[in-house]
Amino acid sequence: MAWLRSLARFSRATKPYAADLPLFPRGGGAAASFCTGVAEAGFSGLGPTEPGGEAKPRVVVLGTGWAGSRFMKDLDTRAYDVVCVAPRNHMVFTPLLASTCVGTLEFRSVAEPIGRIQRAISTAPGSYFFLANCTRVDPDAHTVECETVTDGSTDTLKPWKFKVSYDKLIIACGAEASTFGIHGVKDHAIFLREVHHAQEIRRKLLLNLMLSDVPGITHEEKTRLLHCVVVGGGPTGVEFSGELSDFIIRDVHQRYSHVKDYIHVTLIEANEILSSFDVRLRQYAINQLTKSGVRLVRGIVKDVQPEKIILDNGEEVPYGLLVWSTGVGPSPFVRSLTFPKSPGGRIGVDEWLRVPSVQDVFAIGDCSGYLESTGKPVLPALAQVAERQGKYLASLLNRISKAGGGYANTAADIDLGDPFVYRHLGSMATVGRYKALVDLRKSKEAKGLSLAGFISWFIWRSAYLTRVISWRNRFYVAINWLTTLIFGRDISRI
Numbered sequence: 001m002a003w004l005r006s007l008a009r010f011s012r013a014t015k016p017y018a019a020d021l022p023l024f025p026r027g028g029g030a031a032a033s034f035c036t037g038v039a040e041a042g043f044s045g046l047g048p049t050e051p052g053g054e055a056k057p058r059v060v061v062l063g064t065g066w067a068g069s070r071f072m073k074d075l076d077t078r079a080y081d082v083v084c085v086a087p088r089n090h091m092v093f094t095p096l097l098a099s100t101c102v103g104t105l106e107f108r109s110v111a112e113p114i115g116r117i118q119r120a121i122s123t124a125p126g127s128y129f130f131l132a133n134c135t136r137v138d139p140d141a142h143t144v145e146c147e148t149v150t151d152g153s154t155d156t157l158k159p160w161k162f163k164v165s166y167d168k169l170i171i172a173c174g175a176e177a178s179t180f181g182i183h184g185v186k187d188h189a190i191f192l193r194e195v196h197h198a199q200e201i202r203r204k205l206l207l208n209l210m211l212s213d214v215p216g217i218t219h220e221e222k223t224r225l226l227h228c229v230v231v232g233g234g235p236t237g238v239e240f241s242g243e244l245s246d247f248i249i250r251d252v253h254q255r256y257s258h259v260k261d262y263i264h265v266t267l268i269e270a271n272e273i274l275s276s277f278d279v280r281l282r283q284y285a286i287n288q289l290t291k292s293g294v295r296l297v298r299g300i301v302k303d304v305q306p307e308k309i310i311l312d313n314g315e316e317v318p319y320g321l322l323v324w325s326t327g328v329g330p331s332p333f334v335r336s337l338t339f340p341k342s343p344g345g346r347i348g349v350d351e352w353l354r355v356p357s358v359q360d361v362f363a364i365g366d367c368s369g370y371l372e373s374t375g376k377p378v379l380p381a382l383a384q385v386a387e388r389q390g391k392y393l394a395s396l397l398n399r400i401s402k403a404g405g406g407y408a409n410t411a412a413d414i415d416l417g418d419p420f421v422y423r424h425l426g427s428m429a430t431v432g433r434y435k436a437l438v439d440l441r442k443s444k445e446a447k448g449l450s451l452a453g454f455i456s457w458f459i460w461r462s463a464y465l466t467r468v469i470s471w472r473n474r475f476y477v478a479i480n481w482l483t484t485l486i487f488g489r490d491i492s493r494i
């Protein structure tokens with residue numbers, strides 16, 4: 001079978017070398033002055049395609065999150081080449097990310113490589129994935145400027161810049177964690193948005209557990225090291241607190257029994273926890289978390305110092321692990337774009353998810369919001385919004401291509417059909433100890449079914465298992481859950 005797979009791979013390997021690509025000129029002109037390190041890298045970018053030429057129209061996608069991945073999955077790659085630019089080569093299944101922090105799931109179970117989501121990226125001659133950040137968009141020239149991501153390993157390779165021309169540009173670069181300008185958050189707290197954040201949380205938690213068992217540590221130090229503080233009582237903060245308390249009750253009590261009485265979780269929220277959920281569910285979550293030993297504190301963080309946080313009432317809260325989860329706002333890249341913005345500073349779009357001030361640019365997911373002129377509210381920063389926008393936009397671009405508008409500046413007169421419409425399917429959150437909340441109301445004010453308890457937990461698990469992107473990861477998740485149930489969580493600090 002191995003030889004058969006090699007043969008198949010060889011026959012698919014038709015992608016030309018970088019030097020054969022339709023490059024920007026290397027020897028002079030704007031591209032040469034723009035690119036540094038061109039000679040070493042032998043690569044200066046992808047030049048424009050031409051209608052009637054050999055190359056298909058090129059769709060450039062910024063981001064491999066929920067929105068970008070769903071878009072690329074559904075895009076017709078017989079009609080378009082797709083070039084994805086992002087600082088990570090995988091999509092993260094964020095609803096299950098909190099479970100990886102304490103070892104309920106392994107990290108690889110929630111990450112799906114983009115080449116598996118859209119195979120053309122690995123196989124088609126004109127489609128690529130570039131590990132880079134987009135740093136500038138020039139809508140007049142139909143180009144994006146990017147800078148490679150080298151993960152800090154500048155001793156072997158310095159980051160360099162390159163340009164990519166697009167026929168259609170899809171901005172799906174997400175948002176960043178809000179810190180509200182509070183001093184010390186970026187330096188001392190860990191966010192929970194990426195797999196590397198979850199890895200950092202797990203390593204720190206296990207390090208603190210192990211250090212607190214070593215002779216010579218004082219009572220105060222031990223209490224501080226084992227105090228886990230979560231700031232933000234939205235679904236992510238609550239789910240993480242629930243996972244953490246499960247880990248403490250089930251695994252720490254058995255495997256770190258010397259320190260079990262020292263470890264505590266505090267969840268700090270300025271307003272109500274889970275404010276978007278039904279009141280009854282909110283109360284259930286409060287009772288459940290309190291029963292699991294989570295201390296709920298109503299307060300506003302004023303300052304974050306290396307070993308303690310200061311609340312608005314002056315209370316000092318020492319911590320060993322601080323996880324920050326207080327919602328999201330526009331990233332510096334989104335703020336730097338000169339397009340008109342929606343309320344809240346996201347990239348402003350119309351009902352067809354176009355950036356209406358320019359040609360051929362679309363924005364989807366957490367980075368975009370309806371312009372005030374559409375009369376529609378900005379949609380919540382949710383995976384279900386991002387995913388459905390990606391799906392809608394792929395079908396819109398497939399339709400545009402069929403109508404002959406795939407290349408740059410050729411789609412102005414094409415009928416776009418129905419605009420994007422979002423219907424909220426409901427919200428779910430786990431609170432630990434095999435309990436969850438399911439709120440199927442269409443909006444905060446509407447009436448509808450809401451459930452809490454074990455059945456909700458079963459619905460939560462089943463729903464997310466079916467939503468995991470691939471069969472491979474679905475299998476990983478199911479096996480991880482089973483292994484955790486039988487043997488407990490993995491506590492090795494690797």
Ligand SMILES: Cc1cc2nc3c(=O)[nH]c(=O)nc-3n(C[C@H](O)[C@H](O)[C@H](O)COP(=O)(O)OP(=O)(O)OC[C@H]3O[C@@H](n4cnc5c(N)ncnc54)[C@H](O)[C@@H]3O)c2cc1C
Pocket residue numbers: 062063064065066067068085086087088094095096097098132133134135172173174175192193194236331333364365366367381382383384385386428
């Ligand atoms: C822990 C956690 C749990 C969550 N749980 C749920 C849930 O249960 N249900 C739900 O509906 N929502 C949930 N969400 C919210 C949901 O994950 C987001 O709304 C969703 O990820 C938004 O998708 P996106 O594609 O817009 O952005 P993201 O998924 O954040 O992806 C952004 C992409 O853009 C890339 N990027 C960033 N900057 C640049 C740049 N300059 N150039 C190129 N690429 C760039 C990033 O690397 C990334 O690949 C959760 C979020 C988190 C963090």
